[in-house]
Amino acid sequence: MTMIGIVIVFMLSALDQTIVATAMPRIVAELNGLPLYAWVTTSYLLTSTVMVPIWGKLGDLYGRKPVLLSGIGIFLLGSWLSGLAGEFGDLPLIGGGMVQLIVFRAIQGIGGGALFTTAFAIIADLYPPRERGKFAGMFGSIFGLASVIGPVVGGYFTEHGTFHLGAHVVAGWRWVFYLTLPLSALSLFMIIAKMPPMTHRRPGSVDYIGAILLVISATALLLALSFGGHTYPWASAPVIGLFALSAVTLAAFIFAERVVRDPILPLTLFGNRTFSTSNGAAFLVSVAFMGVVSFLPLYMQLGQGVSPTKSGLSILPLMGGLILSSTISGQLVSKTGRYKPFMFIGAGLLFLGILALSRVTVDTTTLDLSWRLAVMGLGLGPGMSLYAMAAQNAVPVDRIGVATSSNQFFRQIGSTVGVAVFGALLTHSLGSAAGGLDLGQLEGLALKAGAGTGVDPALRIAISHAITGLFVAALFVVAAAVAVIVFIPELPLRSRQPPGEPTVAPEPSH
Secondary structure, three states: OHHHHHHHHHHHHHHHHHHHHHHHHHHHHHHOOHHHOOHHHHHHHHHHHHHHHHHHHHHHHHOHHHHHHHHHHHHHHHHHHHHHOOOOOOEOOOEOHHHHHHHHHHHHHHHHHHHHHHHHHHHHHHOOHHHHHHHHHHHHHHHHHHHHHHHHHHHHHHHHOOEEEOOEEEOHHHHHHHOHHHHHHHHHHHHHHHOOOEEOOOOOOOOHHHHHHHHHHHHHHHHHHHHEOOOEOOOOHHHHHHHHHHHHHHHHHHHHHHHOOOOOOOHHHHHOHHHHHHHHHHHHHHHHHHHHHOOHHHHHHHHHOOOHHHHHHOOHHHHHHHHHHHHHHHHHHHHHOOOHHHHHHHHHHHHHHHHHHOOOOOOOOHHHHHHHHHHHHHHHHHHOOHHHHHHHHHOOHHHHHHHHHHHHHHHHHHHHHHHHHHHHHHHHHHHHHOOOOOHHHHHHHHHHHHOOOOOOHHHHHHHHHHHHHHHHHHHHHHHHHHHHHHOOOOOOOOOOOOOOOOEEOOOOOO
C-alpha cells in the first residue's frame, strides 16, 4: 500500500511536467499573457529545483513521511490555486490571471520538489540496495508513461473539458490542474493510513544560512540561464549580474558549509568518489538529453514541415525505448547486483542514438526518424535511476536523503544548462545562415507552420542543418559522461539493510 501511494506521488510529479505544455496556447489566449508565456514553466522549475536539497535534508532529519505529506499538501494547494487563476479577475498584490498562474505554479513547484526526491529516498529506506533496482526501473517507466499520456490528456481536456456552471463558463484548460487533486487526495490517504513511521537516529538541525545561500545561488543561476539569449543578450548587464550573484553566493555557501555544525549539503560527500562521479554523469546525461529533446520539435516542424501534433506523437518511440530499457535494466541490476555495466550500455546506446539523429536531413521520413529516437530512448532508460542508486549505496544511511536530493538537483540543473547552452549554440549557428533568427522567432515560425503557413525551403534547410549541428555537440557531452562513468566505483549492492538503517516503527493498533 505504501508503494502504491509512492507510485501515485511519482506519477503526479512526472505528469505535471508534461500535461501543462499542451494547454499553454489556450491559457495564454484566455489570460492575455503571451509576454509571460515562459514564466509559467520557469516559476515551477525554479522553486522545485532550489527546494530539492532542502527537502532531502529535512527528510534525513525528521523522516520521510512528514516531508512527503507536506510536499503533497503544498503541491495540492498549488494545483488547486493554479486551476482558479484568473477566475475571479485581478487579485490584490498579485494582479491579473497570468501573474496569478505564475505565482501559484511557483507554490506548486515548492511541493513538487519533495515528490521525486522523497519517493526515491523512501525506496532506499524500505528496501536494501540489491532490491532497489526493480523499483527504480519501474519509476523510470512511470516517467516515460507520463511523458506519453500527459500531452494527450492535457490536449483532450483543453479541447473538450469546457462546461457551464450556471451562467459561468469554466474553461477546459483548468482541468489540467484539477485532475491532480483526486490523485493527490488518494495518495495522501494511503500514505497517512499505511505508510509506517520511519524514525531517523541522527539528531541535527536545519542549516538556515546554508539553505538561504543555496536558494539564492541556484535561483540566480537558473534565472540567468532562462533570461540569456531570450529576454536579454548573454553579455547584457542583467544576465552577467545574475551569474555574478550566483557565483558570490555559491562561494559564501561553500564557506558556510565548512564551518556549520550540521550542513544542509555536507561537502565531505564530494570526497566520496561514487557520490561525486555519479552526480557528474547524471548532470552530463541531462545536459545532452534536454539539449536534444528540447529542439527536436523545432527540427520536425520547421525542418521536416510536419504539424505540431505529429511532432508530439513522433516522440513516442523515444519514450517507448525509455520505458522498456528502464524496466529491464532495473530487473537485471536486482538480479546481478551490478550497475556499472548497464550505465555503460545505456550511455553507449544514447551515443549511437544521437549519432543517428545527427545524420537526419529535411528529407528524413517519420519512420526513419522513429528508429533513431527509439535507440536514444533505450540509452536513456538505465540512467533514469542507476546514478541515484549508486550514490545512495555509497553514502551513510543517515544521508540517503541528501544523496538522493543532490542527484535530482544536479539532474535539474543539467537540464536547464542543456536548454540554455544548446539554445545559444543554435542562435549562433543561425546568425548568418538564417538572417540572425533567435529562439523566439523560431518558435513564432513553428506556430505559423502549425497554422498552415509554409516555411521557405532554403530556411528549412538552414534550420535543419543548425539543429543537427546541436546533435553533434551533444555527442561530445555524452562522450564526457562515458569518461566520468569510467571513474564510478562499482560497490557491491547490499542484499539486506545494514545496521543503522532508519527504524520502521510498528503501526499502532486500532
